[in-house]
Amino acid sequence: MRTAPEHDARMANMRFASVYPQYVKKVESKGRTKDELHQVINWLTGFDEMKLLELIEEGVTFETFFKKAKLNPKAPQITGVICGYRIEEIENELTRQVRYLDKLVDELAKGKKMEKILRQV
Structure with missing residues (x-):
């Protein structure tokens, strides 16, 4: 699925710190x-709590956030629809990564067991 270039640019330039409080x-x-949120973010990105708080303090964009991340090799197992987009069909890599995070936060909020969220089963 091709997303509009404006949409991809908006995702890239959005500050992680502006979205993080909404996740919480x-x-x-x-x-x-x-x-639990930090556990999910750590699983996806490899960021421990200290690094996560440092990135929030720096005001990094999602583009920088995911450039610094070491994406979990199981991330492509995150599938489904979020914000009207089927994650596995999103062509833009950064937009797909942001939607991975959105989907994990959504699953956490919906009460899924942590093992399922972290793709351990």
């Missing part, structure tokens, strides 16, 4: 914790 609010409003 979403999972906490559904009874999950910030620690």
